[in-house]
Structure formats: structure tokens, C-alpha cells
Amino acid sequence: MVTPVVVVTGAASGIGRACVELFAERGFKVVAVDLAENGLAELTAITGVVTLTGDIAAETTNTAMVRLAADHFGRLDVAVLNAGIGGTPPLEAAGAIERFDRILAVNVRGVALGIRAAAPALRAAGGGAIVVTASVAGLRGEPGNWAYNASKAAAINLVRATAIDYAAHGIRINTLAPGGTVTAMTAGALANPELAADVTRRIPMQRWASPREQAEVVWFLASPAASYITGATLPCDGGLNANTGILLPPPSPANHPDEVLHARGGR
Numbered sequence: 001m002v003t004p005v006v007v008v009t010g011a012a013s014g015i016g017r018a019c020v021e022l023f024a025e026r027g028f029k030v031v032a033v034d035l036a037e038n039g040l041a042e043l044t045a046i047t048g049v050v051t052l053t054g055d056i057a058a059e060t061t062n063t064a065m066v067r068l069a070a071d072h073f074g075r076l077d078v079a080v081l082n083a084g085i086g087g088t089p090p091l092e093a094a095g096a097i098e099r100f101d102r103i104l105a106v107n108v109r110g111v112a113l114g115i116r117a118a119a120p121a122l123r124a125a126g127g128g129a130i131v132v133t134a135s136v137a138g139l140r141g142e143p144g145n146w147a148y149n150a151s152k153a154a155a156i157n158l159v160r161a162t163a164i165d166y167a168a169h170g171i172r173i174n175t176l177a178p179g180g181t182v183t184a185m186t187a188g189a190l191a192n193p194e195l196a197a198d199v200t201r202r203i204p205m206q207r208w209a210s211p212r213e214q215a216e217v218v219w220f221l222a223s224p225a226a227s228y229i230t231g232a233t234l235p236c237d238g239g240l241n242a243n244t245g246i247l248l249p250p251p252s253p254a255n256h257p258d259e260v261l262h263a264r265g266g267r
Contacts, residue, residue, distance in 0.1 A: 002075070003028070003029055003073070004027070004028050004075075004077040005028060005069050005073040005074075005076050005077050006019075006023045006028045006031070006078040006222070007065050007069055007118065008020050008023070008031070008082060009034070009065070009080065009082050009083035009110070010034060010082040010084060010133070011030075011033055011034045011039075011040065011043065011051075012032070012034035012035075012036040012038075012039025012040050013034075013036065013183065014183030014185065014211050015183060015211045015214045015215060015218075016032075016082040016133075017039070017043070018210075019082060019218050019219075020032050020046065021046065021212075022212065022219055023078075023219070024046050024048050024049055028078070029048045029049075029050075029073040030046070030048060030049045031049075031065055032050070033053075033054060033056065033061065033083070034051075034053065035053065035055055037053050040053060050068060052064060052065050052068055055106075056081075056083045056106065056110035056113065057105040057106050057110045057113075058113075062114050062116070062117035065117070066117045066120075069121065070121065075121070075124075076122060076125060077122070077125055077128045077129070078128055078130070078131070078222045079114060079118035079122070079128075079129075079130045080131050080218055080222070081110070081111050081115070081130065081131070081132045082132075082133040083106060084106060084107045084133060084135075084151075084152075084185075085102070085106045085107065086145075086185055087103070087148075088100075088147040088149075090144070096147075099147065100150075103148060103151050104151050106151075107148075107151035107152060107154075107155055108151050108154045108155055111155050111158055112158060112162075114130070114132075115130055115158075115162050118130060119166060119169070119171060122170075122171050123169050123171065126170060127169065127170025127171055128172075129171070129172045129173075129221065129223075130172070130173040130174075131173075131175070131176060131218045131221045132158075132159050132174070133214075133218075134152045134155045134159070134175045134176065134177050135152040135177055135178055136177050136179045136237045136240055136241050137149050138152025138153040138177060139153070139156070139177060139241055140245075152177075155175070156233050159174065159175045159231065160233075163231030167230055167231075172226070173231065174221045174229060174233070174234065175232070175233040176221065176233075176236060177234065177241070178209065178214050178235075179208075179209065179238055179241070180203060180208040180209065180238070180240070181208060181210070181211060181213075181214055182209070186208070190208075201251070202245070203237070203238040203239065203240050204238060204240065204242065204249040204250075205238035205239055206238075206249075206251070206252035207238065207252075208238075213236065214236055
């Protein structure tokens with residue numbers, strides 16, 4: 001029996017780490033890629049995981065991760081292109097365009113390079129799946145988040161277009177669009193009780209997701225259960241994108257904001 005192999009970028013924390021753990025639990029060999037060496041080092045304790053330190057905005061990193069999958073495990077079946085950064089400054093601030101360039105390099109160029117590197121290996125394996133982590137921020141605009149919004153919208157349309165190009169090759173390419181999720185990227189918002197409560201109140205399900213919940217959606221999109229799905233964007237956002245935003249959703253019956261925020265494994 002052939003053991004399937006997955007590459008996961010942005011693997012050291014958050015949704016990426018949850019994907020590494022989930023795929024390993026379910027019998028995959030895993031190549032975990034990130035810039036954060038310390039976080040990657042913790043993953044080496046998981047059976048069947050090898051790591052690569054590198055910047056996914058660089059073509060060399062993308063080439064190396066696919067080669068590592070081939071050298072260690074002999075094949076590639078799934079690529080989870082999850083790495084991403086935020087940190088949008090005001091548009092007129094000093095250095096704003098330089099930061100914009102870096103966000104685009106990671107969140108868009110990194111995805112294009114990842115698809116380009118993975119596609120030949122997936123084709124050689126008889127087909128496979130690529131799942132890109134975008135964001136509900138790529139589906140709508142947000143105040144003070146112009147660079148991140150632009151990058152995630154670009155990633156979503158990049159997936160649509162490349163899914164068309166590779167469909168006849170047996171390669172499915174889809175996008176996960178997470179809403180509020182408890183990760184390092186959202187730690188600043190969660191550390192501000194007033195902001196965390198305000199954002200939580202706007203989510204119809206009245207809580208933030210755990211990284212594991214997002215990883216389960218990645219698993220679905222990569223699995224045979226999604227065999228006729230390609231070019232799609234699947235929000236996992238507690239209903240956030242379903243609302244126009246004009247009116248707040250009905251309040252939660254929970255009595256304490258912390259109970260709402262961390263319900264069902266959100267810690």
C-alpha cells in the first residue's frame with residue numbers, strides 16, 4: 001500500500017501546525033516548511049515528519065520542499081500552501097508600499113511558486129490536490145487591512161485560474177477561507193478584550209475557530225470526498241461571510257465572553 005505524502009507551508013504554528021498533526025495522524029508522511037526554526041523543531045517529534053526551513057516567497061524553497069518529499073518519501077500527493085503574513089500599515093505611512101510588496105510576495109507569489117513546484121510531482125503521482133489558505137478578508141474589504149485584503153483576494157482568484165489550467169491533469173486546487181481563528185496572527189486582537197468581544201459579537205456562531213477546525217476543512221478539500229471540487233473557495237468562518245454586516249447577528253445565550261470565544265476547543 002502506497003503511503004501518501006503532503007507538503008505543508010507555514011507549518012510551525014496555527015493552521016499549518018494543525019494540518020501537520022492531522023495529516024500525520026491519518027497516515028500521511030509530511031514535509032513541514034516554515035521560516036521559524038524553533039517551531040519546526042517541535043514537529044520533528046511527530047512520526048513521519050521532515051522539516052525544511054525557508055522563505056516560501058523564494059523559488060528555491062518551493063523547489064526544495066518538493067524535492068525533499070521525493071527524496072524522503074518517493075512521491076507527493078497533496079500540497080497545503082498555508083504560509084501567510086499580515087501587518088498592514090496605513091497606506092500613507094512610511095514604508096507602506098515596501099510592506100505591501102512583502103505581503104504580496106508571501107501571500108500571492110508564494111502560492112504561485114508553490115503550485116508551480118508541486119504540479120509536476122502531483123502529475124507524476126497520477127494527480128493530487130492543492131489547498132491554499134486564503135481568508136474571508138479576501139472576499140470583502142476591511143478597515144485598515146488594505147494590503148492583506150488585496151493579497152488574499154489575489155490568492156483566491158489565482159486558485160480559480162490555476163484550477164482551470166490543471167483540472168485536466170487530475171490536479172484539484174481549492175481555497176480555504178478562514179474567519180477568526182485562534183492563532184499567532186490573531187494574538188494581538190485576542191489580547192485586547194474589548195476588540196476580541198466586538199469581533200466575536202459579529203460572528204453568527206459567536207466564537208472563534210480552533211486551528212484544528214480549519215485543518216479539518218483542509219483535509220476535506222484534499223481528500224477523495226472532494227473529488228469533484230476544484231477552483232472553489234470554502235469559507236470556514238462561523239457564518240461571518242453570510243452576513244452583510246449592516247446588522248449584528250442575534251446574541252449568544254452564553255453568559256461570559258470567554259465562554260463564547262473559546263467554545264468547542266478554541267483555546
